[in-house]
Amino acid sequence: MLRYLARRLALSAAQLAVLAVLVFLLTSLLPGDAATVAFNEQATPGEIAEARHAMGLDEPLTARFAHWAGGLLTGDLGTSLVGHRPVSGILTGSLGTTLALALLTAVVLVPLATALGLLTGLREGSRTDRAVSAVTVALNAVPDFVLALFLVAVVSLRLGWLPSTWVGVDGGSWWGRPQLLVLPLTVLLARTVCLLSRQIRAGTVDAVRAGYTVQARRLGVPRRSLVLRHVLPNALVPGAQELARTGDQLLGGVLIVEAVFAIPGSATALVEAVRNRDVPTVQALTLLLAAVALLLNVAADVACRRLAPRTEVLR
Structure with missing residues (x-):
């Protein structure tokens, strides 16, 4: 390993x-x-x-x-051409909100997608499976920015239930206003839950049909143990691989959400840097986001190898 x-x-x-x-x-x-x-x-x-x-x-x-x-x-990201500040300071000030949004989304995403995938996979062909599959396929076809604008127009502007913007919010003051998170997290979760749950469903269906699961059922293994010890670990393998791709999409979705809801995060800093041709800041932000995406893929590969280890060929 x-x-x-x-x-x-x-x-x-x-x-x-x-x-x-x-x-x-x-x-x-x-x-x-x-x-x-x-x-x-x-x-x-x-x-x-x-x-x-x-x-x-x-x-x-x-x-x-x-x-x-x-x-x-040497760890020196350079100096901003506009504000003449260290680029590392700009990243520190802008990435906090972005990472917080991504982590909060992941905390909700993984258990929700796993539960939906298991629910539909264990009940393949049922009304529940067809209903959830129809909703996830339809919702997955809606781009993030379209859903964000729709929620702002209906939920915020028309109904007035939730705030539509983070204008005037800076630093960590948003922690005390959880209503600000509802619409951004809804947009971020919409497509990612659909993608991840569909993969876990497919893995669940394959695991249920596998010979080892059929044999365990014949031997009288309780359903709870059958699902937790035989079905779930193998169903999570395609889910872990999809989670890496979902992580890439989540980073892009966070940038879109920040732009739509005027969230002071990486998107704001990146757009401002491109507008001002602040090349060192653009380069640092782009590379940092790419490094996070690569680490997510490495973590997914390691998790898949741990969940379903392959036999090494001795040379």
């Missing part, structure tokens, strides 16, 4: 290195730069050139990449 984990982490590190190169090249293709955005139309070319020199934007592309990559290896 340790050797497998080491191989997966090494592969993820190589993928992250390739992604770092791509992110740097793509951000260098953005039209304009921080110097031109910082000045108004009245600025002279000399003033813009002086600002570009002060920001180091007139250096060759290879020199800028070497400086940036060297800083990454």
Whole structure:
């Protein structure tokens, strides 16, 4: 297991290195730069050139990449071109809310999707299975931003039940106002629960039909033990793999939700950085989100290997 984990982490590190190169090249293709955005139309070319020199934007592309990559290896994410603050400070201030939303969603997502998957998988073909499957398939077809706008228009603006925006909320003050979380968490859970529960349902159906489960039933194993010891571990294997993909979608969904509900998180910081051509902040946020996605995939692979270990071929 340790050797497998080491191989997966090494592969993820190589993928992250390739992604770092791509992110740097793509951000260098953005039209304009921080110097031109910082000045108004009245600025002279000399003033813009002086600002570009002060920001180091007139250096060759290879020199800028070497400086940036060297800083990454030492843990230095660079300095913002706009606020002249350390990028690490910007990330610390913006990622707290994003991670809190993602963790709260995961805490609700895993048990809810597992329960729905088991419920429908153990009752394959029943009215409950058909009803839940119809709802999950239909809900999965609705994009996150469409659902978010629909909930804002109906639940917030028309009915006035819940707040539609986080404007004026900063820091950790939202912890004392749980009503702010209802609509964002609903949007984040809608599609992720559908995707994950469908995979767990499929794994449950396969596990129920497997020979070992049929034999255990013939031997008189109680239903509770049959489900918990034989069906559930094998049903969770496709669920764990789907959870990694769901985690990727959850990160993207969090960014959409933050943009729609004006939540002060990573999306706000990323949009602001792109608008101001604050390249170091864009690069750091993108790489950090990619690193989280890679770690989720590694964790899912390790969980699948632990739930259903494969026989190693001796060489």
